[in-house]
Amino acid sequence: MLAALIGSAIWPGRPVVGASWSLHEGQDLVGRVLWHRVSEADTLVAIARRYGVGYDEIVRANPMLDIWLPEAQRDLQLPLQFVLPSGPRQGLVLNLAEMRLYHYPGEAPNKVYSYPVGIGREGWQTPVTTTRIVSKVSDPNWYPPQSIREEALAAGISLPDVIPAGPENPLGSHALRLGLSGYLLHGTNRPAGVGMRVSHGCIRLYPEDIVALFAQVEVGTKLRIVDEPFKLGWLNDQLYLEVHPAAYASGEQGEPVVPAALGRLLTEIYETQDLQLNSAAVQAALDEASGVPVKIGRRLVRQP
Structure with missing residues (x-):
């Protein structure tokens, strides 16, 4: 399409x-x-x-x-x-580093949907955890928690006890409540913030995307939240590396943080398969951290 x-x-x-x-x-x-x-x-x-x-x-x-x-x-x-992120391809998987949500529908195990998301900003980090959707709400009201009301008041903004559904509601048109207290997957009235670290921990989708996801998932759907600054994956016999800055870098904001686990994974591949690795391509992917997959090697055909 x-x-x-x-x-x-x-x-x-x-x-x-x-x-x-x-x-x-x-x-x-x-x-x-x-x-x-x-x-x-x-x-x-x-x-x-x-x-x-x-x-x-x-x-x-x-x-x-x-x-x-x-x-x-x-x-x-x-x-x-x-x-695709590592681990089981079931339910919902959110990779904080790339700010992207993947949905593996149970009724179509060989299919995957993907949506960009906004996540929590520094100080309001979206946690790495596993949870589930516990309810689905159309036209949600927003009840600002005390912590957010106090933060707004410090900035000279007085928030009401409740913001009803409508164009001024930051939850957008639909919300998926999680088993993680205080956290939601929801739409937004500020779509420019999708793909940024701007929320108070909740997960924001474009208005059109939350409508689609809301229709796809059921109560009880599992959500696994991970932080994978790098991802390794195969397409046929070609090996690809995708690199992002970590979601919440401990050093300079936006600085790529790639754990030593990358070297260990490449070593494991070497030990089990005949791999021809392009070291220059690996280094370029790490340096650029562009989020675009880079071909870094290929699997050689074993001789009988």
Whole structure:
């Protein structure tokens, strides 16, 4: 579907709702990188929403373009290729580092959906944990907790006890309550914040994406939240590496943090398979941390 929409001149004026792919045995890589020709009216924020990409994703993939005034007639990279997170492919998996949610529907085990999300900012971190959806709410009211009301009051803003459903409600049109007290998957009335660390810990989706996800999931669906700054995955006999800054880096904000586990995983692959590794490609992926999968090696055919 997306390939038919590339080019601002033929854009139909509505956002793409998430993305989905069929999976085959041994496949860890989905989607593909696409391109968009920038028009004079474009901003990176608007383009990101059109194609179902988060703010940080599109900025990291296009570091030379101005966010609000990208040069017209330039080709902008759409990072719509992903290595799937490690671990079980069941229910919902949120990778904080890439600020992206994956949904593996139980009724279609060979399919995956994916949505960009906004997560908690520094001091209000979205936790690494495992939980479940405990209820689904259409047109939710928002009851600001005392901690948020106090923070707002310190900034000179007095929040009411309840903000009813509607355009002023920061929860958007739908919410999925989690077994983790105080945390939700929800829409937003500020879609520009999707793909950023801006919330008080909750997980924000584009307005059109929360509607789609709300219809897909049931109460009881498991949510696994991980923080994987790097992901390794296979497509056929090609090995790919995808690198992001850690969700909450301990050093300089946005600095890539890649654990020594990467070296250990590559060593494990060497020990079990004939791998031809491109060390320069590995280093480039680590240096750039663009979030775009990079081919770093290939599996050699074993001789009988």
